[in-house]
Amino acid sequence: MRVIMNPIHILLAEDNPADARLVKEALNDNRIFANLHHTIDGVETMDFLRRQGKFLDAPRPDLILLDLNMPRMDGREVLVAIKTDPNFAAIPVVVLTTSDSEADVVRAYTAHANCFLTKPINFTDFTDMIHRATDFWFTLVRLPGA
């Protein structure tokens, strides 16, 4: 197994604190050490990426876990903003949502989402999914700048 030298930064854009907490629980279970940052809507997410407002010292995330349905600016808009901005387009975006709507899936991939995950109802399934996704992105996949 590769030894991860640099700390990994994951940005979780999620308006539901319960789901955010679940992600955190799931990541804590994992052997991958990652810094989890949490923004609660699209506007905060873009501020985080651009290091604006209260995120002046924010790190550049290695992976973004993006919920679709959020207030103010939703995940679909965030996805388009990221993927059309040359500064951020290279950051992998994992759409993580309750939705299993085909329309959402198609729309996400069309906007260049890197993968689409539907949150399962069981907690164990959920943690399992988070583990496999993070394993995939941080141990299997080669990411830019790694």
Add this chain to the structure above:
Amino acid sequence: MKHLPALFAGLATFVALLLCVFLGHASQMSAFGQTERSHVTDRLAKVRVLLESELNSRLSLVRGLAAYAETNPTFSDEEFQHFAAHLSEDHKGIRSLQLAPKAVVRHIYPLKGNEAAMGHDLMADPARREAAERAIEGKKFIVAGPIELRQGGVALIGRLPIFHTPPSPSDTPEEFWGFSIILIDLDPLLGESGFFKEDTRLHLALRGKDGRGAQGEVFFGDPAIFNDAPVTQEISLPNGTWIIAGTPHDGWAKTWPGQIWFLGLGVGLALMAGGLVYFLLRRNAEIREESIQRSLSAELLEKKSQDLERSNAAFQQFAYVASHDLREPLRTVVSYLQLLEKKYRNTLGDEAREFIDFAVNGAKRMDSLIKDLLIFSRVETSPATLSPVDSGIALQEALGNLAATLEETSGEVTLGSLPRVQADHTQLVQLFQNLVGNALKYRRAEVAPEITISAIIENGWATFAVQDNGIGIDAEHFERIFLVFQRLHHRDEFEGTGIGLAVCRKIVERHGGQIWIDSTPGQGSTFFFTLKAAA
């Protein structure tokens, strides 16, 4: 009546044309009447001229006789007879020539037949006296009559007073000598004038007895002629006028030549034109109405399609709420109950874990219900776009989706040859999947499921049969199983929300087909459904 305007227009056209026809007829009639009248006038003028000439030539005899009496004051009766005979020999209808010295008739030619007049003293006869006196006083030639003669017959009497002019001195008054008299038989006079000839083609009448013109009595012909708008002309007499009146011998024309044709064709044309206008306008109105109807129904269709779009959009919204917003809190409930159980496994008692299980199962079941309801609603609201579909391929796809269950239950599926049908592919897959899925689910314990799927085509419809060897169903439940959320079994026997067959029925019905079941409890069930076969 909705064609009233057309009917009115048709009638108006008919009446207007009819009016034109009658105006035309009236004008033709009047023109023809004028022509006829001018013909009558011409013919009447001929008769009149002839009559005047015949009359005058006879009356002139009186002047000749007067001149004779004047120049031969001492003539004998024999000389008179001779002269009168000579005078009248060229004329027909001279009843008599007479000389009446001192107004007493003394000389009569011919005497025979006129004897009664001899010695007739005009001044002593009350019937003659006045006229005689007028003649003498005015020195006028008086034509009287026609009158009935004493000696019989009808005649005109012309009386010319004769005066002797003394040689000198000139201031002595003229001396009345007597009358020169002529009796002219009326009939021969009129006969000579052509009154009785057929070729005048006129009805003739004469009035103005004693020269009194229009005021005088009618003395020849039917007096009614004067009331039948006759052509009239004056005939001059020495002392007045007669009026001759003529009408066509067969009466004034009531019709003009070609009138029947003109009126017949005119009325016919008016009828046809009126009818044509009526039918054209009516057809026009009908076309307009149809087009209004069409545009109305097009509008309605447009509105319906907009409504459908709106309701589809509303459904999409609902579907999203159901699939996402409604399930998210459920997921939170389940996840956190499970997290609770996991983190506090050691502190929680068995009972607490059991309660958590109930709560988790309840939430999961609700999640399934939401998902199934969504599928059911989607079938109902999504338009079934029918196209030729290979039902075999749809079935293979359904079996692929059921692969895990088939393996788990060691299920065997036997396929007949399956036809192409008019269907929505996705819904057909769903239909097969639900039916085969049910056959696998409701299997008998310890008996591996055997499923046979076949189809026959009849009258353009394909009847599919999905036969299993499962637990079967009592006939009393045949209807109920197709209702939404209706279940025959407890949750611990068979899982499910009771929506599968309701979805099947919805799909089949939206394709215009029917679905039903035949089953023997303990042996198996066969589900049948029909779909329109594809050409």
